[in-house]
Amino acid sequence: MIERVQVESVSVPVSDQDQAKEFYVDTLGFELLVDNTWREGMRWSEVAPQNSATSLMLVTWSACMLPSMYRVIVLAADDIQAIHEELVAKDIYFELPSTETPRGTQAMFRDPDGNPLLLWEHQSCTSRMRHLRNQPLGTRPWVSGRERRV
Numbered sequence: 001m002i003e004r005v006q007v008e009s010v011s012v013p014v015s016d017q018d019q020a021k022e023f024y025v026d027t028l029g030f031e032l033l034v035d036n037t038w039r040e041g042m043r044w045s046e047v048a049p050q051n052s053a054t055s056l057m058l059v060t061w062s063a064c065m066l067p068s069m070y071r072v073i074v075l076a077a078d079d080i081q082a083i084h085e086e087l088v089a090k091d092i093y094f095e096l097p098s099t100e101t102p103r104g105t106q107a108m109f110r111d112p113d114g115n116p117l118l119l120w121e122h123q124s125c126t127s128r129m130r131h132l133r134n135q136p137l138g139t140r141p142w143v144s145g146r147e148r149r150v
Contacts, residue, residue, distance in 0.1 A: 009055045020058045072116045080121040
């Protein structure tokens with residue numbers, strides 16, 4: 001088991017770094033941490049939400065890393081409804097509108113390259129248990145249908 005590590009950054013393949021930078025910085029309000037060329041044809045663009053421990057590296061230099069393939073960027077949020085309204089006002093289309101789940105509220109949209117971004121407003125353990133208690137007995141994950149109904 002690997003201990004004492006944390007995710008520092010995630011490479012996000014994009015087709016156009018300027019367009020991606022504009023989307024993440026101007027549309028989503030992320031901070032631009034790095035944007036320079038470090039070798040011929042190798043531009044380093046890195047963005048992150050304010051005060052985030054993890055950043056996104058907007059990369060174009062690897063042919064095997066195609067935009068929008070096999071990844072979902074999960075962004076923890078405190079108020080999905082407010083974020084949803086703000087982004088819709090900026091003409092961002094949500095393919096998954098704000099949706100309640102047993103583990104919190106989620107909403108999903110995509111960046112200009114099709115990379116999915118999932119907003120996730122986690123539900124506290126207490127409110128999750130309250131939600132599950134209100135479900136029919138047979139659908140509760142910790143209660144089998146054979147147990148006595150009260």
